[in-house]
Amino acid sequence: MLAVGAAVAVVADWRGADVGAEVLTAEEMASRPALGSVSAAPVTPTPSTSASTSPPSVLRLTGPVPSRGRGDFGYDDRTGPVLGETGTLRRYRVAVEDGSGEDAGEFATAVGKALAGPGSWVDGGLRLQQVGADARHDFTVYLATPATAGRMCAVGGVDIRVGGRPYTSCRAPGKVIINLERWRLSVPHYVSGRVPLSVYRTYVVNHEVGHQLGHRHERCPGKGRPAPVMMQQTLFLNGCVANPWPYRDGRRYAGPPL
Template identity: 60%
Template sequence: MIVVTIAVAALLLWAVPAALGAIRRAVAPERGTRHPAAPEPPPRRSASPSAPPSPTVLNVPRSGPGTWAYADQQGPVLGGAGPIERFRVAVETGIPVSVGEFAAKVQAVLGDPRSWTASGSLRLQEVPGNAPADFTIYLATRATSTRMCGAGGLDTDGYTSCRVPGRVIINLDRWEYSVPDYLRAGVPLEEYRSYVINHETGHQLGHGHELCPGAGRPAPVMEQQTLGLHGCTANPWPYL
């Protein structure tokens, strides 16, 4: 009995270490063999997170027929003193802006106490399309405005608005899209529209271009703000 017990004990002393060694060999990698870690899952791709949001796509035609719809109302006399300059309002047919909408904006801008009549030296009045007028304010597609400005010797490169004698011509692209410096500064589109009406009408009234008077100051309305503010802040009004 004692001999059997000793034999069993000896067998266990041999078997247990052997089994443990086999387990270790099965679990541990072999020395000298590199086992790369499981690859990390690829990062989830997002749609250009650093890119600015895409601008709203508008249905703005690049060209039109070159024919016009005229506002048919006679507006009030704007301003309190001085001779009256009479103007008509027209939009190119087929554009997504009604003549009534455009005329209302023109009236609101030129009738504002910060606009040109604040000088006290002139008054303005809108008249119907079939009435005599000193000038006409047009809203025209890019191609038509380029052609009209070119006829007066001005190269707008399809981008800017212009004034030629008797014609204030607003480029529809600028009317709908504004310009980079205004957009970067978060200036509302309606403010740019006020600026471009006052700026081009200012040329018709005899005013030339001005420069930014200093960084951080309001830009003169006769500065070419469409092409850049040059350190000034956006300003659509002749009088502040």
């Protein structure tokens, strides 16, 4: 359970998974920047195509999202299991901004689940492990309020603003910075396509960690096909369908370079 906000109502309507019935209102949609084309048919949330009964999922969380925090971070100080079986071991820390209303341990669990797969980067001959705040590490995954995320990304040379306000997440050197607003609200085309929030969260973690691992943006390979994880799915789908995984059926899934 997240520390802020309540889950929206759910209905069973998403390829075997229960999904949230709530969508953005017309007023909410009007307040959002134009973010490109929408696909109404998301892919399954895991590389497997088999249907299963899963716990209810939500499209977005209700309640206010803090626009700014204190600018400092609390760390989840646990050491996690090694994810992946072979390859270079890269260690990461997990931190949540004070004043965000989120719990560092819960965020770390969600990050670890996204990076564990199946379908994550560890399927490609790489190992990842969460370590404590003071341990030797290769990068840190931050959950930051929009204002703080905007500042941190700008220092790293990335402008995350859309319509004049911090909107996306980013990767700066040694820092994977997840925007709290996106973490709680997803994006309009995911919500209108009834893609669960958990799928968006998995996508945004794998996308930004993908940048940390040296991968660049990619394009939609064709209408109706899964979107590559390195496609800017936060901004658009361009005819592709939502996909949170860099590997599908055990193979690296990529699109044309941007």
